[in-house]
Amino acid sequence: MKEVVGSKLTPVPAEVIEVVDETPDTKTFYFKPRARLENPRPGQFTEIYIPGVGEAPVSVSGTGPDGVIMQTVRSIGTLTEYLFKLEKGGLVGIRGPYGRGWPLEKLEGRDVLVIGGGIGLAPLRPVIKEVEKNRSRYGRLSILYGARTPSLLLYKYEFDEYRSIPDSELLLTVDRGDETWTGNVGVVTELIPKATVKPENAIALVCGPEIMMRFTIKALEREGFRENQIYLSLERRMKCGVGLCGHCQVGPYFVCRHGPVFPYWMIKKYFWVDQI
Amino acid sequence: MFSGSLYSGELSELRKLFEEIKARGYKIIGPRLEDGVIRLGELEGFDEIPYGIGDIQKPGYYRVRANGGRFRSPLDSPKRILYPPELTLFRLTRDWELERPEYEFEATALFGIKPCDLAAIGIMDRVQGELGDEYFLKMREKLLIVVENCVEPSENCFCATMGTGPAASIGFDIAYTRLDDSTILFQPGSDLGVDLLGELTLEPATPDQIETLRKALLKASEKARAGFRLENLPDMLELNLESETYREIAERCLGCANCNMVCPTCFCFDVIDEPELDGSARRIRVWDGCHSYSYAQVAGGHFRKDLWARYRHWVLHKFVYWLRQFGSFGCVGCGRCITWCPAGIDLREVISKVVREVGEG
Known part of the structure; x- marks a missing residue:
């Protein structure tokens, strides 16, 4: 008897219904899958497929009605180059969502410190939206966000909305300002002592380039955050997304399945080892 | 799973077993000589099995000799049969129509594989689990395994250290040992195995035969050892993540990923797109290996750009991480x-050296 195999790695077609320019090299895509996918939880990712080119893992930044998925992508490789050519009505393939996201259940009743660097805000945005939506479930919200230049900040059009969330703050910084920039200049770790969320009864959620996360961990530990109060979202080559292809391993973990979000204590032993 | 008692028979009974399995409609895969190398392939007849041909395996060295001796692990492991190197997942037309190929899953018998490869199938079972690769799981459903115990391991064998040989203990339908040129000892390991052996002319093994087998396996087991022990091995390796040995090895390693490809348990795969002239794309799952340059590369970054880090990952995955992921060594x-x-790099020496350094440090 003949049989079909490999269904786990089969994408569903999804239509581009909107494209928003975020920064000179970053766009936000709104995809409408033609078959219903599982509802992504904050911190999860999908695999986006361009036929004839390949797939790439991209974190989910938001969800909309009718299964719409919002994903923010930086043009950095071949696949994203093709993706950027798509306009409204264009098609991609999507699989997912995959992975373990931010620990919402641990955040309940606690203060939340969101720390993003550059495009690292993309997987954190759903947490901000979640706190906004179910405000009473969570304690104080501090969002610390930094980018290299003001033009590289994502979601600028939403910053006022973040600021208007009750009992919250948004602290921004850039490595280099420009003529319009009047805010902080410096790396995101310098914002940590300024945040009103303090380590007592708080959880810090961190995503950004690995070097930024390293300095952030050190700064958080200086403030008194423990290893189990810090969560990181890791980037690796999550080729299959379902823990089978092996590419995304960090130590004994498959980042696609055991992560991409990890409590710091679980990965600490490997996190500082060069090219582990 | 358990194994039954020992029976003895003439060499001709092994042929009969082969023919009986074939008569029951199984496609038989076993060792065969191809271009001077013993590989795993489909066998039409029992005589294709290169009994009487020996192989010489040393670090970076492989030869066959026709003047007797025994052959050991063939170039291919069962991985090549159960988890093919290339598998088309689907074809997507220009109009986004998804066509998925259908595969024929025949009842397949692995005939004359070695205990190490049998153990590797057990490891693959745990790696894939119930939700793993569907091709593998389908192949596995109808797999009959006849395993040949090893009484003459090669210079490169270390199954006794890994606890996987020289004799098979579980997970087979029939195990046999070529005690000498004319006597075969058979052992059933499943209901089906008992059934098949029932078709042969066998006698319960005599105490003398059992003693000969015991001595032969003991001797084989003394030979098939590495210079390291498994006790505390994962901890020892993890306490020496920064070992210089990995850097030294990388000076000889070519990063070719041959080791990944021939490994019976390495399961990593890549998925590639093959665009076709009519505008459609074929999506193909292909074996990949952690030694290849692109393995941990992402757009705009590389998580293991140095070869020593890729070599280290391979060692740590097999001997540390695997236990935590799947409950056994890889x-x-x-x-x-x-x-x-x-380059003739000897994994056994690498591990022994990294472990020794912990004691010296």
Whole structure:
């Protein structure tokens, strides 16, 4: 008897219904899958497929009605180059969502410190939206966000909305300002002592380039955050997304399945080892 | 799973077993000589099995000799049969129509594989689990396994250290040992195995035969050892993540990923797109290996750009991480990675050295 195999790695077609320019090299895509996918939880990712080119893992930044998925992508490789050519009505393939996201259940009743660097805000945005939506479930919200230049900040059009969330703050910084920039200049770790969320009864959620996360961990530990109060979202080559292809391993973990979000204590032993 | 008692028979009974399995409609895969190398392939007849041909396996060295001796792990492991190197997942037309190929899953018998490879199948079972690769799971459903115990391991074998040989203990339908040129000892390991052996002319093994077998396996087990022990091995390796040995090895390693390809448990795969002239694309799952340059590369970054880091990952995955992921080591001691390494790098020596450094440090 003949049989079909490999269904786990089969994408569903999804239509581009909107494209928003975020920064000179970053766009936000709104995809409408033609078959219903599982509802992504904050911190999860999908695999986006361009036929004839390949797939790439991209974190989910938001969800909309009718299964719409919002994903923010930086043009950095071949696949994203093709993706950027798509306009409204264009098609991609999507699989997912995959992975373990931010620990919402641990955040309940606690203060939340969101720390993003550059495009690292993309997987954190759903947490901000979640706190906004179910405000009473969570304690104080501090969002610390930094980018290299003001033009590289994502979601600028939403910053006022973040600021208007009750009992919250948004602290921004850039490595280099420009003529319009009047805010902080410096790396995101310098914002940590300024945040009103303090380590007592708080959880810090961190995503950004690995070097930024390293300095952030050190700064958080200086403030008194423990290893189990810090969560990181890791980037690796999550080729299959379902823990089978092996590419995304960090130590004994498959980042696609055991992560991409990890409590710091679980990965600490490997996190500082060069090219582990 | 358990194994039954020993029976003895003439060499001709092994042929009868082969023919009986074939008569029951199984496609038989076993060792065969191809271009001077013993590989796993489909066998039409029993005579294709190169009994009487020996192989010489040393670090970076493989030869066959026709003047007797025994052959050990073939170039291919059962992985090539159960988990093919290339598998088309789907074809997507220009109009986004998804066509998925259908595969025929025949009842297949692995005939004359070695205990290390049998253990590797057990490891693959745990790696894939119930939700793993569907092709593998389908192949596995109808798999009959006849395993040949090893009484003459090669210089590269270390199954006794890994606890996977020289004799098979579980997970087979029939195990047999070529005690000498004319006597075969058979052992059933499943209901089906008992059934098949029932078709042969066998006698319960005599105490003398059992004693000969015991001595032969003991001798084989003394030979098939590495210079390291498994006790505390994962901890010892993890306490020496920064070992200089990995850097030294990388000076000889070519990063060719031969070791990954011949390894009976390495499961990593890549998925590639093959655009076709009509505008459609074929999506193909292909074996990948952690030694290849692109393995941990992403757009705009590289998580293991240095070869020493990729070599280290391979060692740590097999001997540390695998236990935490799947509850066993990821190595069965078949020695293929040593034989087929073009630089003759001996994994056993690498591990022994990294462990020794912990004591010295």
